[in-house]
Ligand code: SF4
């Protein structure tokens with residue numbers, strides 16, 4: 001095993017306030033077993049957690065879900081995080097917001113609002129999110145965000161059924177005065193994994209998208225930043241998932257369990273401590289789930305003797321599980337994984353499938 | 364391809380909405396907090412950002428820092444421009 005030393009303080013806390021969501025995106029990364037409202041934690045729980053996270057050194061808090069604006073205590077939680085010196089980010093579908101509610105969040109200290117779009121036009125977007133008039137509502141709220149002095153990110157999740165709209169989505173983000181656009185290819189966890197055959201783009205479409213992003217990014221320098229999340233299955237190198245397991249980020253589920261990553265739940269055998277029952281500091285430093293894949297001691301070959309093992313930390317554990325059947329294996333996205341070619345063949349064949357139907361996410 | 368906005372001695376940089384400068388007591392350093400990002404600032408970077416004021420140009424900022432750090436104005440101005448360019452590329456300021 002690797003030498004035990006105390007991990008550095010975490011930088012970010014992902015607070016999944018609820019799994020409830022008015023949309024039903026088929027690429028949602030929430031787990032298939034969604035938590036119900038009765039399992040959610042109360043305001044006091046989250047206030048205490050925010051205090052503990054601030055004491056630990058967390059600087060950024062991401063309010064997410066599900067749809068975090070379903071929680072009536074959201075403004076109070078933002079105010080508390082801000083008072084404790086954290087930077088508050090909101091990840092939202094925006095369809096439940098209005099000007100008064102948004103103003104209240106801005107007054108509480110919210111710095112950044114990230115709004116997802118499902119396409120460039122209402123018909124496509126509302127079909128994918130399975131929510132009527134959602135697209136129009138999103139645009140209305142997005143326009144207000146910069147006016148209220150907050151930073152706006154438009155998050156465009158792209159896949160086979162909307163990738164042809166990429167140039168239009170970039171144009172839309174510009175017209176909304178977004179500070180940043182995140183073009184994110186679907187990551188195949190949770191509901192997205194179940195819908196993979198309806199979502200995965202062809203390699204040719206992916207390469208065309210790549211070129212479009214590169215060109216627009218250069219043209220928009222200094223005006224709008226474009227961040228790009230590539231589709232894992234067509235990459236040759238794995239992502240540094242979560243900045244390394246248990247190194248930067250804590251994720252707290254609606255029922256109060258502390259995870260090293262939002263998809264960690266999918267790994268059988270990992271047990272997660274509950275915030276409020278043990279101190280957050282202890283969970284971060286010694287929690288079993290955090291220790292299991294922290295550092296490099298758990299690695300198998302080819303990771304164990306690879307020069308990049310402290311660069312990408314062996315990729316994503318959840319993906320290693322879902323694609324290689326073993327969470328401690330090398331992420332099959334890596335070209336050194338014995339499963340790599342098999343995965344690429346699978347991606348290419350699914351991408352050509354004549355499969356358009358979605359299994360919509362539901363509680 | 365478009366050319367990046369030129370940064371000159373007369374540019375007036377300000378932090379973009381949603382970007383804040385503060386001190387991190389846990390890690391004992393100055394930081395810039397931005398959407399989903401934390402940027403650690405060294406002493407000079409922190410001093411440059413501290414000098415952002417409405418109507419303060421790059422050359423005003425450089426002159427102030429040259430006095431404060433007793434350094435040649437020319438050199439400081441080059442450092443300031445390079446740093447401002449970096450912040451602009453990252454979308455952290457507006458000019
Ligand atoms: S991905 Fe869609 S369904 Fe899932 S939480 Fe976000 S908006 Fe809701």
Ligand code: SF4
Pocket residue numbers: 237238302303304306307308309310312313314315330331334335336337
């Ligand atoms: S073998 Fe492991 S450590 Fe090396 S590049 Fe691949 S995933 Fe990263």
